[in-house]
Amino acid sequence: MSTPIWVTVDDSRAYPAQSIAETRWNGFACPFFTRETVERIARDFTRDEFAPRVSFDSDALVLTYPEYSDEPERIEPSPDGTYALGAFKWCWSVVEHNEYPHHPGYLYDCTGCETFCHCTPGATECVFDGAHNGAAS
Numbered sequence: 329m330s331t332p333i334w335v336t337v338d339d340s341r342a343y344p345a346q347s348i349a350e351t352r353w354n355g356f357a358c359p360f361f362t363r364e365t366v367e368r369i370a371r372d373f374t375r376d377e378f379a380p381r382v383s384f385d386s387d388a389l390v391l392t393y394p395e396y397s398d399e400p401e402r403i404e405p406s407p408d409g410t411y412a413l414g415a416f417k418w419c420w421s422v423v424e425h426n427e428y429p430h431h432p433g434y435l436y437d438c439t440g441c442e443t444f445c446h447c448t449p450g451a452t453e454c455v456f457d458g459a460h461n462g463a464a465s
């Protein structure tokens with residue numbers, strides 16, 4: 329399995345993408361996600377009343393925007409089963425750590441550290457403000 333590329337749309341929470349399209353949209357990334365990740369994004373979005381609603385209709389992903397009355401948008405899976413959620417629409421950017429030398433996961437005010445869990449077995453809990461992967465003691 330390849331290492332996921334972490335992407336964020338709001339700088340507060342990052343999601344692992346399986347791959348990123350070579351094409352960019354206004355400089356933003358067009359990531360592909362597994363269904364499992366899309367379901368996680370969908371759950372996080374339900375907490376924000378203005379965020380799009382993400383659901384599934386069999387294998388197709390269905391996007392509805394609560395503030396618009398547009399037809400729901402259907403996104404069919406790619407041949408490898410991943411979904412280009414928000415491609416050419418949402419401002420996805422690849423998460424990077426800031427340049428200050430640090431151990432990934434333990435620097436506050438670093439987007440790369442704060443937007444997803446970096447915990448490794450036996451290490452101190454990382455600075456991510458959310459559910460940790462449970463491997464740390």
Ligand SMILES: [Zn+2]
Nearest residue numbers: 425438440441
């Ligand atoms: Zn960092």
Ligand SMILES: [Zn+2]
Nearest residue numbers: 445447454460
């Ligand atoms: Zn963690």
